Amino acid sequence: MAPGTADSGRARPEQSARRVPSVRTDLLVAGGYLSLAVFVLAGLWLNPRNGYLVKSDQDQAMFEWFFSVTAWKLTHPENPLGSQLQNYPDGVNMMANTSMFGWGVPLTPVTLLFGPTVTFVLALTLGLSGTAFAWYRLFARELVESEFAAAVGGLFCGFAPAMISHATAHPNFVVLALLPLIASRVITMARRANYLEARRRWQPRPALALGLLVALQIALGEEPLLLFALGFAVFGLAYLRTPRAILRTLRALAPPVLLAALITVALTAIPLWWQFFGPQSYRFIGYGRGGNDLLALFQFAPESAGSVLSFGPDVSINPTEHNSYFGWPLLLLLAVSAVLLRRERVVQAALAVIVAFTALSMGVMLSIDGEFTIVPMPWLIAGQLPLLNGIVESRFAMVAIPAIAIVLALGTQRALDHRRSPASGWRPAPWFGALACALLPLAPTMLPVVDRTPTPAFFAEGTVRRYVSDGSVLIVPPPTAADAVALRWQIDSDFTYPLVGGYFVGPSGPDKKARYGPEARPTANLLTLVRAFDTVPVVDATLRAQTRADLRYWEADVVVLPPTDSGDALRRTMDQLLGFPARQVDGVWVWDVRALV
CATH class of the missing domain: 3.40.50 (Rossmann fold)
Structure with a gap:
């Protein structure tokens, strides 16, 4: 999935890296993902007027307010980037909050006709299923030949425990379907750039598409975009390996990526200026303890079917931040897969991402069973860097989700290939048994919903x-x-x-430190x-x-x-x-x- 991942020796860059799935297969996969997302959020769909996700705390109310005030401002001649409707008379900087204009603006008719809860639950439902489908399409085109193997990877990307946890409250961390599209654009640009470099040809159209995608993702959620960019960069560097290959790819990518960046800046300059320098802007968010406990990697989230098998105390930050909770069977499967697939460059790159970002997610000092140790972690240094210091560090574990999905999809593909390669050492039955044992405990359950207190x-x-x-x-x-x-x-x-x-x-205060x-x-x-x-x-x-x-x-x-x-x-x-x-x-x-x- 890094630039040049798929068959860099092809004669023409426009050729697809893998066999493109059929429309019928796509519809079946998309329908399966959508059905699972509807099941997860069925409680809210059955009561969109008065239903409230129990574990969202105050976040559902906040996002519904953002969607409602966006719709209200679009029907009144007012600046949507700021509002005095709360925190009067100082107001609120809407761009400096998770307003999700990229969702709230196009769905304004839905908000006005059916209410903000429908807009909210639509974001969660289509976010889960759309993210899964977008990763499935990327895996099917760039990684594996089997649609089933790609669907396994997409399923984990869209419905991993962290995604279900954020679906209780944070649509900005659920509507992530543009991220694999951005990855696909960069991969395609790298492949074409290497092909066209000797011919001195320019490729403005892919740069335009990338710039538009990044600008739209900024309007949906900036923090997920930053996390994705860091993870994708580490993946690409680990895949390319040698300084020569890295420099060659960077040289080929630089012109179209710079053009895409200029397009993004042109589209987002005013909103971003308002976010960082406008009224009620702030400079830094301090979250306090936000790292993952070591046990959180091995346990099952409360929203997972395997929660009855969890052990030890609840070590999560709060119910909306179960950002790892991969479960010990999946980690065991990853360890075995790392050995069996150790010669696969794409697996080596994926494992580099998993290890690096899981370590970052564990905060300043290693915590085990709720108790801090004296073992320092990488966040002790990385947490001082600009931009990174405003991220909840446990969320870095979410970067490992698509990397884990790569290993699962490729392992599934190799198991299926066994039928065509009798000499292979793979045995498909044990793989699929192990895959079921790893993923079934992570199957999401229906999120609990309660009735709101009626408005006076x-x-x-x-x-x-x-x-x-x-x-x-x-x-x-x-x-x-x-x-x-x-x-x-x-x-x-x-x-x-x-x-x-x-x-x-x-x-x-005078230093403009952020507060809730x-x-x-x-x-x-x-x-x-x-x-x-x-x-x-x-x-x-x-x-x-x-x-x-x-x-x-x-x-x-x-x-x-x-x-x-x-x-x-x-x-x-x-x-x-x-x-x-x-x-x-x-x-x-x-x-x-x-x-x-």
Whole structure:
């Protein structure tokens, strides 16, 4: 799959590297992948209005808000790159967040007609199946002759445990079908460049296609693109091996790749400028501990059929970051395959990627069974590099997924070849038995779904419009990354008001280090503590003055207390802070503060 992988001695570069699968086979494979994706997300498909993925925490609410506000802005003459609809009055830099304009913009009609949950579940469903199919097509053209072997590789790429884990919350790490297309373009360009180099011919069309694909992937997810580029570069270097071959390929690729880069920059310059230098941009994300535990490589994810066979404690970062969890049978099969296929250059390159990026995924220090050791890992150095320091390091293990798929597909191909080569040492039955033992425990299960809490009538029926003039709505306490349900209420009210607080990534402090959610003001901190401890504080003139200052900063028109934990303590606290009692309106407590502010 690196440049020149397939039959570099062909007479003409336009010839396909392998036999192209038939349309019928493609349809069968695509239908199988799609059926499996629908099964995984069946709970959400059966209840798209009120269903919520249990393990997504607040991320489903966040992505639905991004899709909804994108659709809303496209139907209103406003800049889609930024928004003041949450975190009022500072706003949110949409490009500096996972807005997925590449999905939200074309699916705006779906969002407007059927709601953001349908757009969200479509992204997850087509992301899983489309990613699997795109890798299948690449393997069938560049790696193996058997459609079945290619389908095995595509299946693992689309439905590996990490993909299912991210399907609980992160469509930007699921909609990855463009990555194998980018790989295919680079491979084709390298092959043609080597062929045309002596003839001094130029190839602008492939460069144009590559530039368009990269620009679109930026609009879908930049972090997956960066991870893929690093993995593909390591694969190519390991495959080419010698400095001479590497330099020859780089020299041949340089002109078309540079042209593709210029095309990408021309298409994305304004959005990228807004992302890094526009309002509410930030410079660095610090995630804290984000490396894989050593046990995570051998265990089975909770969303896998083999989870009942897992051992040891849960060592994951959170339910949406099961980025390895390959299971010990698959690792054992890879070890045996590495020996049997040790002469295959493509397998050697794939193993280099697996080892390098698995090591990177393990963080700064090696962790075993939840306990850190004194063994340093490569991330201790790599984590200091620009661009890389904003990646959750456990996600580097996802780079190993297509590399593992290469080994599985090629091993399957060699087992099938045994029938045509009786002298071969391969025995197909043991291979397919081992393959089943490795993959069946990784089979995904249906993701659990619960019903949302209904939107209060105050928002759902539009009553909030009577209380908002030109200011904002303050929910008690304001929504944060830990509780973003108010974003859904804003969607259900058709964005008739801006919201104080929210769930997004924005700058904090003079160094503009990133943080999740708004910089909390004193009143927001006080209300959060009241809910946590269910205790009414002693309210004095200083607290009242601070509350009024915060309300003026937020330009608040109305303060709303929905049904929540510690609701009585919160209501009595706000009564004292504002100096007048709340009114109960359509299921919520309301303080109209327009006159006060």
